[in-house]
Amino acid sequence: MQVFLQPEALYKNMQVSHSKEIANFHIVGINYKKTDAAIRGLYAINPAQYQHLLEHARTVQLDDLFVLSTCNRTEIYGFAGNPRELMDLLCRESNGDREQLEEMAYTKSGEEAIRHLYQVGTGLDSQILGDYEIIGQIRNAAKFAKAQLCLGSFLERLINSVLQVSKLIKTETGLSKGTVSVAFATVRMLERKCPDIRDKKIVLLGVGKIGRNTCKNMIEYLGVKEVTLINRTLQVAAAFASEHGLQFAPYENMVNEIQSADVILVASNAPQPTVLAHHLTHSSPKLIIDLSIPFNVEAAVGELAHISLVNVDELSKVQDETLQNRLGEVPKAIAIIEEHMTEFLYWYKMRKHAVVLKAVKEKLHEIHMREIQQQKNGANYKMEDIEQVSSRIIQKMINLMAGKVRKETDKSDQYIAMINDIFETGVNQD
Template sequence: MSVEEFHISKLVLDKFCVAGINYHKAGAATRGMFSITPECFGDIASSAKAAGIKSVFVISTCNRTEIYGIADSVLQLVELLVPHTRGDKNSFFEFGYFKSGEHALDHIFNVAAGLDSQILGDYEILGQLKRAVDLSKKYRLVGPVMDRILNFVYQASKKIKTETNLSNGTVSVSFAAIELLQQTPDIENRAVLVIGAGKFGSTVCKNLKTYLPQTSVTIMNRTDETARALGEANKISFARYSEISAEIEKADIVVVCTNAKEPTVFPDYFKPGAEKIILDLSVPMNVHPDVKNASGIKVTDVDQISKSILDRTLAIRKAEVPKAQAIIDFYKKEFSTWLHEYHYALHLKTWKAKLNEIDTLHTQVCEFYNDKELIDETERVARAQKAVKQLAVNLKLRNDKGCQFISIINDYLQTR
């Protein structure tokens, strides 16, 4: 790439900006002040068009709100975003980040790959990014440069997903519990009691039916009707909460998801010598501390599950980061190649049309050609396409650009 080409490419890339706020510096309450709904984006889109900005989109999740755009300054994006939130500029400048050029490009690649997620390798962010871009496209606010950036970002994210283990393994406590149970000998013939039919308990029940379909599962909850409905929805047994002691006695494994402020499972629910596995997934712990002292009872809490399963998963994912970064570097180079050729694109399109015009005029008015010798439109277009393709190659490989346009006309007219 020549110095001139590098300068032009850098001028274009430097206009790619991102301003955002995320979990790194801002708590949930602060992040919430800057959240954006799809409906709000319509107002942002109108403001962007009024400001002459042709490419912009906003991604807003529980962990981040970011505005990306092609602008003269990243501060233009701040002016677009903040007035449409419940936050203020002072807070945004205190907790936010502001990047342009290469730094902004690195950021969007890392975000899409899950490298910047609160849980390393979280692939959900890519779907959220795509939905944000699709919304912006409805307002015609994704131009050719932004579109090509996103194209390479998507390709990199997909390759990282399929060719590395960055997103593999268990990262949720509810699924970690299932993975722990899968390691239990003869799990197919064990009876599992789930106590608590809230959101967490519901997820546990669904995972049990999906990943341990042969295992007997019973659900109970302080509100019997809630447990009954969950049981029917997942085709598992239901037991009344008043029978908690008897149901614990019948179970081999008890999963506690009650999330109450005080313990809900007590030592007197267990007969001496009974062997049982207790998974306490509640915060704070809902299994009374003395239950651990009972003979034959093994209690595992959330922290222990995190240590045994989640920490191992994150260690595996961290080892995959260099592979992911190498893939990102490859696609960044691909984008750089495309970008430094892009400024010829409009000229090439114009020259293709001009060659067609010259050819039509030349064959129609010159007395050397009769009607039988006139080429049809399909062949004319093919010849022009071939000539422009060669011009693109010459512009890329040779520096005498002024001569290229004259040469291409001569070569084109001599091709019959």
């Protein structure tokens, strides 16, 4: 399954400052396991920052990488001399501190980094086990990197393999069965905290993907209708409201709308908080659920006595019997990952061999043509000439092999054994 369409020719003239060996493939990241949402928000990368990061990466000869930034993690994958180079890129564009990142981040290299991407892409490493939305986020992040000429053949092949494995696990296991997501966790939280939710006035601030999914879940599972949509682009809110029979209001009316609401859902994904403490200081009691990373509700809002504030980390703790069923599917998913990771590593190994074999073929062709030209020397071509040319070619190949064996004395036995095996001479070296 190929999802990237730009040709490899785009990469021919690009230079790198490191070898594309698997040992030089790294990941640097932070996620929900060691950091809370507030810290993750400091290292979140928005589209503008992502573009700047990739542009700068090319100037320092890092050209095979991508960044995955979601509400639960920020990770940078790519080839570099060492993981610190990737960490430099991340710190350069994010609002986080380098010293803090070094303390909180995890780094993985080589096959460990490859396996990690498979586990992330299949939902095994998600805060909500089996979260299937992550694979779309990986696909989009990789497409963006490729459009900026920062995704090479290795990462493209690896990501395509991860996409295939994710699809297989979804269809052949129960890891993603049942409804469990941030949007669904929001519904469960509302059921718990607002049993009379149908009688409450709800404001949804932000009608992006998370906001739309949450709103659809509320309509389907809770039967709510009293929802007012607010979005910076009014047409987006108006279109979604018309489709689902909801109300909408212009962004300029946000303060008035949230002051009169009982429940506020914030999914605006702005770089700075949009709901501030002074907006609600004298308002009626409210439940506010902040679905954004970085937070779009000012921390001081949670200190107001009449406000109950919930963020994405608290939502992820909402457990459902579906999650318990998914745990039993983990071994099946891991087995599928290992099978396809083995295939990917075999492809990588064979690709390396193919490069060598191509070079050998070119070398043989060069010797062959040179010997023929020397033998012909402008004369007619005769059978005796062919025999002499072939004899000299064979001897020159033997000389090349012998020269290498003599030069690499510590590996001479290994080379001879390999040559013996390749040409199947039948000679017993014992």
